[in-house]
Amino acid sequence: ExxxxxxxxxxxxxxxxxxLSCAASGFTFSSYWINWVRQAPGKGLEWVxxxxxxxxxxxxxxxxxxxxxxxxxxxxxxxxxxxxxLRAEDTADYYCARERRGISCNYGSCSTYWYFELWGRGTLVxxxx
Amino acid sequence: EIVLTQSPATLSLxxxxxxxxxCRASQSVTxxxxxxxxxxxQAPRLLVYDASNRATGIPARFSxxxxxxxxxxxxxxxxxxxxxxxxxxxxxxxxxxxKVDIK
Numbered sequence: 147e148x149x150x151x152x153x154x155x156x157x158x159x160x161x162x163x164x165x166l167s168c169a170a171s172g173f174t175f176s177s178y179w180i181n182w183v184r185q186a187p188g189k190g191l192e193w194v195x196x197x198x199x200x201x202x203x204x205x206x207x208x209x210x211x212x213x214x215x216x217x218x219x220x221x222x223x224x225x226x227x228x229x230x231x232l233r234a235e236d237t238a239d240y241y242c243a244r245e246r247r248g249i250s251c252n253y254g255s256c257s258t259y260w261y262f263e264l265w266g267r268g269t270l271v272x273x274x275x
Numbered sequence: 276e277i278v279l280t281q282s283p284a285t286l287s288l289x290x291x292x293x294x295x296x297x298c299r300a301s302q303s304v305t306x307x308x309x310x311x312x313x314x315x316x317q318a319p320r321l322l323v324y325d326a327s328n329r330a331t332g333i334p335a336r337f338s339x340x341x342x343x344x345x346x347x348x349x350x351x352x353x354x355x356x357x358x359x360x361x362x363x364x365x366x367x368x369x370x371x372x373x374k375v376d377i378k
Contacts, residue, residue, distance in 0.1 A: 191311075191319065193367040207367070241318055250307065259307035259366055263330065265318040 148172035148264065150242050155269030162232050162273070168225040168242030168266055176200075176220035179245040181262060182227050184238035184271075192238075195227065196245070210236075232273045239268040277301055279363055279370035287378040294350040296373045298363035303343045307365055310339055310348045313372075314359045322361075323348065350375075 154166040168180070182194040195206045195216040204216050215228040225242050243262035250257055278301040288294055298308065306326040311319040321330040323339035326346055336351045350357055358377050363370040 190372050191313075191362055191364075191369040193369065196367075205367075246324065248307075250305065259304075261309040261321060261324045261364065262311070262319070263321050263324075265320070267318055 150244065150264060150266035152240060152242055152266045152269040155240065155271045157272045157274065158232055159275050160233060160273055163228070163230045164232065164271060166227040166229065166240055166269060166271070168227075170223045170225070170244075173244075173264075175218075175223040179247055179260065180218065180225045181243045181245060182216060182225075183241045183243050183262065183265075184236075185241070185268075186235075186238045189238075194240070197225070229271070232271075234273050237271060237273045239270050241268045242266045277304065277365055277368050279365060279368050281361075281363060281370040281373045283373060284371070285374045285376060287376055288353055289378045290353050290355055292353050294348075294353055294357070294375055296348040296350075296361055296375070298341075298346040298348070298370050300344045300346075300365060304365045306342050308339075308341070308346050309364045310337075311362045311364060312357075312359050313362065314356075319362065 149171055151169045158164050181196040184192050184194050197204045197216045197218055201218050213231045217226045244264040245260040246263040247260040280299045282297045308326045310323040312322050313319040322333050322337050326341055327339045338349045340347050358375055360372045360374045362372045
C-alpha cells in the first residue's frame with residue numbers, strides 16, 4: 147500500500163526539542179520531493195519545509211528557519227523533522243506529504259510548481275508549559 | 276509573495292445542491308493551482324491539480340476551472356460525504372479555506 151506514516155509527536159515545553167519521523171512505503175521514496183505541512187488547531191494549512199530526493203536541497207518557511215531541520219534517509223525510506231527551540235505557536239498537527247512536481251518554462255524563463263499528492267495522517271505536536 | 280484568498284468563508288448548502296467555491300491569487304499563477312478537501316480529523320486529500328485535472332479516484336462531480344488569478348471549484352451535486360473544508364494551493368501557499376456545511 148502506498149502510504150506515509152508520521153510519528154514522534156507529543157507534549158513538549160517551550161524551548162524544548164522534538165524529532166518527527168515519516169515512514170514511507172509502497173513507492174520509490176528516493177524519487178520524490180517530500181514536505182512537512184502543519185495545521186494549528188482549528189486553523190488552515192501551512193507549508194513548513196521540503197527536501198529534494200537526494201537531500202541536497204532544502205527549504206523552510208521563514209518562521210522555522212534556524213530552528214527546524216528537515217532530513218531524509220532514503221535507505222530507510224524515512225523523512226525527519228528536527229524541531230528545536232519550540233514555541234507555543236508551533237503547536238499543530240504535522241503532516242508529511244509527497245510532491246507532484248513540474249517545471250513551467252515561458253520565453254526562456256522556467257519555474258517549478260508542485261502539489262501535495264499523498265499525505266500521511268499526521269502527528270500532533272503540543273508546545274506548552 | 277503570492278497570497279491566495281478564498282470565498283466564501285462558509286457555504287451552507289443542502290445535499291444535491293451545486294457548490295461553487297472561489298480562489299483568487301494576488302498575481303498570476305497561470306494554471307498551476309490545486310484544490311484539496313479536508314474532513315474533520317483527517318488529512319487533506321488532493322482533488323484537482325493544474326486548475327482543472329481531477330486527481331486519481333476523484334468523482335466526476337468535482338471540477339476545477341480558471342487561469343491567471345481566478346479559479347473555481349465546482350461540486351455539481353453535493354453528496355453527504357462532500358461536507359468538508361476545501362483549500363486551494365499554489366507552490367508553498369495555501370488559501371484560508373472554504374467550509375461547506377449542511378444547511
